[in-house]
Amino acid sequence: MDIRKHLSQVDIFNGLSLQQLDEVARIVSDKEYKKGELVFSDGDEGIGFYIVISGRVKVYKVSPDGKEQIMHIFGPGQPFAEVPVFEGSRYPANAEVIEHSRLFFFPTKDFVKLIHDNPSLAMNMLASLSQRLKQFSHLIESLSLKEVPGRLASYLLYLNDKNGSTDEFALDIAKSQLASFLGTIPETLSRIFTKMTIKGLVRINGPQVFILDRTGLENLAEGESKL
Amino acid sequence: MDIRKHLSQVDIFNGLSLQQLDEVARIVSDKEYKKGELVFSDGDEGIGFYIVISGRVKVYKVSPDGKEQIMHIFGPGQPFAEVPVFEGSRYPANAEVIEHSRLFFFPTKDFVKLIHDNPSLAMNMLASLSQRLKQFSHLIESLSLKEVPGRLASYLLYLNDKNGSTDEFALDIAKSQLASFLGTIPETLSRIFTKMTIKGLVRINGPQVFILDRTGLENLAEGESKL
């Protein structure tokens, strides 16, 4: 059926037989969310995890005074909120859908059984968590060791590499969300974009970004120059 | 033998039979490190992971201009550097022994085999990685959403809870290391300790800490008050 087709395109189910995919498909709940809807909140009982089929989901923390730190933005094919599945506790952050999305939900109990008699599924899951850890360690490094211009430069270069060969691309999230992801606020981000433009590093037009001086951005990202 | 005895006290080997522990013991390299020795460096080929048997190891990143961010400090019973095992790449940080230590080393290839036919070992490993992810998400939250006094207050409360029932305990790492863990520098940390003392929240005597006003510290940690 349709569900199995989607599952077969998800990394963590790589290498599973059709029969095994069917077993997985049997435990899935197929869910739709509208833009802005909460999937779960920080502290909720963790009863399972999700995979994004279409759309996008942001996972974030909020400080007492309302500032928001985006930990991760997940797109199609990516699992999220696996932590409580294996660690048996509550969701450690909030998850909100930032565009109309379709998610598959996997209940903890059923999924743990599957993993138990499916070594390659277990290995895939270990690989997925490890990758997540690596991304987190980059984020930590970025937050504590780089200034905001450096973080932004890294992000722009990353987006550019991901988007193929040209030096032009569109931001994949709103600038205010980008600010939150970079651990800063929209005002600061805006000022840095302006400075980068003045220095001739980039040209900005709404969500469109043109990289004019890649080397300059790389120096910024490495902390070898300032704005 | 001796190795098996140590393994039996490590969380990720919980629930393994004596026979299975022997299989694990067979692939272990037993290693000793002197204080200050590097276990591996950022970017090294990841050929296996480690478990601390005795002593302590800090895992950290360094910025281009030399500032250091400690990601984690591992003590007896804790595995570290599992990421490259499952993600097949390089170590994403540096690891240095901060006191004379004994480590068990597990080569990737051998260990992956063990996991493959040992579902409960796989589950334990998944739980361990998940816990690590949760800790990282706390660190990220802390770095981006709290000011330094709040981070320090959290850390002191955490240490105090860990150390039993009294309001007196010793810092488990040097203050300069603590500064690095909190994402700041020794000067700033020192000033904050002074302010906390003036406000009557704590009393500091070298590495000894006396908590005088737990509620005050909690308010700081929650961002509900300032120094």
Added chain:
DNA sequence: CGCTGCGTTGAGCTTCTTCAACGATCGTGG
């Protein structure tokens, strides 16, 4: 047409870092 959300800009201020100097402690070698 006006509302609402997003982005930008300016002024002032807070927090933290930098740089420099100094005190204390500890281990080592004379």
Added chain:
DNA sequence: CCACGATCGTTGAAGAAGCTCAACGCAGCG
């Protein structure tokens, strides 16, 4: 045993980076 240097921690003064608060432009949409 003392002296010395090294490491660690503390303190002060000055400066940089980023945040807060406030105002405003602009676009999309009911």
